[in-house]
Amino acid sequence: MVHEVVKRVEELGPELAALAEENESLGKLSDKTASLMRQIGVMRLLQPSDFGGYQAHPRDFAEAVMGIAKHDPAAGWVSGVVGVHPWELAQMDRRLQQEIWGEDPDVWVASPYMPNGIADPIGDDNFVLSGRWPFSSGADHCQWDFLGAMKGNGSGAPIMPPEVMHVVLPRPDYQIIEGSWEVVGLSGTGSKDVVVDKATIPAYRTVLQSDIAGGVAAARAGRHDTVYKLSFGVMFPLGITSAVIGICEGALATHLQIQKDRVAVTGVQVRDDPYALYAAGQAASEIAASRTQLIDGISRLYDIVESGGEPTTEDKSNQRRNQVRCAWRAVQAVDAIFARSGGGAIRKSSPMQRYWRDAHVGLQHMIHGDGVAYHSNALHMMDLETPPGMLVML
Template sequence: MAHEVVSRVEEIAGRLAAVADETERLGRLADESVKLIREAGVMRLLQPTDFGGYAAHPRDFAEAVMAVAKACGSTGWVCGVGGVHPWEMALCDRRLQQEVWGSDSNTWIASPYMPSGVATPTDGGYILKGRWQFSSGTDHCDWIFLGALVGDAEGRPAQPMKAMHVVLPRSDYTIVEDSWDVIGLRGTGSKDVIVDGAFIPAYRTIDSEEVAAGEIAAERAGRTETVYRLPFWSMFPLGITSAVVGICEGALAAHLDYQRDRVMAAGTKVKDDPYTLFAISEAASEIQASRLQLLDGISRLYDLADSGKPITFEDRAVVRRNQIRCAWRAVSAVDEIFARSGGNAVRRGNPLQRFWRDAHVGLQHAIHIPGTTYHATAQVQMGLEPQGALRMMI
């Protein structure tokens, strides 16, 4: 049975699709999209129940993100990225959770996690400076997670380097307008943010290695629900790849709708052309395979955590390898059908071209880079132990 939030998203899909062009034109989510997503509860799926959330199975979260992205790629992307932040917030100090959600359980949190700033220790906390790119949905958020390197007395990254995630209220950072001029996922409003000397109390920080390990952070936070014992590098990529797969599902739906009555230049109706129909079926199968493999991977990790078994590096690596492959497989399938859609598919009024652009920009995210993850996964399955950079983002 579909989670109630997934069912709600399916009910509002037509309304999300109707404002997708407005979202792209604005360079941020349209107000109607934000309203619909808030009412559906998508951003609260991974939020703890004691702060108005569902603490849902991550499979349900992925299904909801895909359903949103199928209607509007940018809105799905914001849900995929922003929807993971409540999961991490559940692992933070309870004082911080109260600050963020105490008066409004619908408060949204932005990111990014790239350690593009330096947090210099001071009495009671840190002084943070830096500039970060790609803060998806940031216009609609009141708090933000940022990656930072711990600094030395001179404000330079200390050695050996140590990374952490810090949390700031909207008043402590500046959103750089006009810093998101892109060819796809335009409506995500993934703008730059700047922090210039904000004080971060120590309780508004969390060790990124503990979050990456999963169970350690959950135990420290007193969270017993299975979902909070999963590793960060299994959960965060899930949201992003779910958005890409959902976008590809949207592209397939738009392609089918467009091709149904189309007549090609030679006068042949597409519905009677065996070559195009073959490509459609093959692409549809590839996209569905991506969906199923993505859901299977996170479900396997959840089952391990739920049974009290350890999640090994190999478990994580295999799921990450497959998750990356899901994104590439689905986008490649969209390329096959887009190439058979004719010249009118590139017109702005045809939603297919927007899905095609959004899918390719989604593939550009760092978590979809296959090289080191594929390398590490092959090594670990040979009985070797990947070292250094090969372990990043796994």
């Protein structure tokens, strides 16, 4: 059954597509785009039902993100990044959930998670935080921000061994730096830097990354639904890779529309060129395989948990390997058709070049780093010991 949010994506998709060029020009999502995304409800798919969310299957989340990205890569990217945050917030203190969603279930929370600051304890139940974080996607339309930080020792230095915290700050406690998002692709995501200067954070607005990764936080928060039992290493990459695959689907659709009536410089209509058609058919298969493999992988892990089981490290390693490969396979397919799209595709007026740039920038995200994912998975397959550093995203 198709989720109602996915249905709304297709209904409102043409309106999203019409705004894509404006978003790129603005360097952030337009207010109209953000309004359409709220109307669609994509950010509430993983939000708990007691705070106005759908508490949906992650497959539905992935399909909605792909659908949005197909029409507007920037909107899809923001959906995939910001849309996973309600999943983590559901596992945190309910006082925080009430603060964020108590009056408006459509409040969005940005990130990034990289530990660029030190959360130093002050008193019994507070931390103080300063630092600067890049890549806060969708920040202009969010009222809170998830930030990664090292847990401090009370003297401004991280404790040893280090512990990574995720802390949540309201908009008045951080500054969005204008002009910090000048990039070659995904410009419309508005993934600007945010700066924090000695903000005081109540302990209930924090969580250890290890508690989220290990499922401790969900149990502590009384969240026993299957979706909240899945690991951070499974859920965090899902939205980002879904966005990349959706971008590639949009690139394919755009390519086919252009080629249908294009006449090459040789005077041959592309529809009569068997080599161009071969490339398009092959690319379509590769992109479809990426979609199928990503959804199949998250569904398999969900089913294991739903039936009372616990995914093994190998299960999660296989999913991580496949998730990375999905993104690379889809982008490589776009490269193949872009190379056969003709000179018109490089013009700034062509959406084809924007899809191509956005797909490659999406591949730059750290969760698409293929080296460690493939290396560690090969060790698992050979029953060899995996270094602890290679288990971080599992």
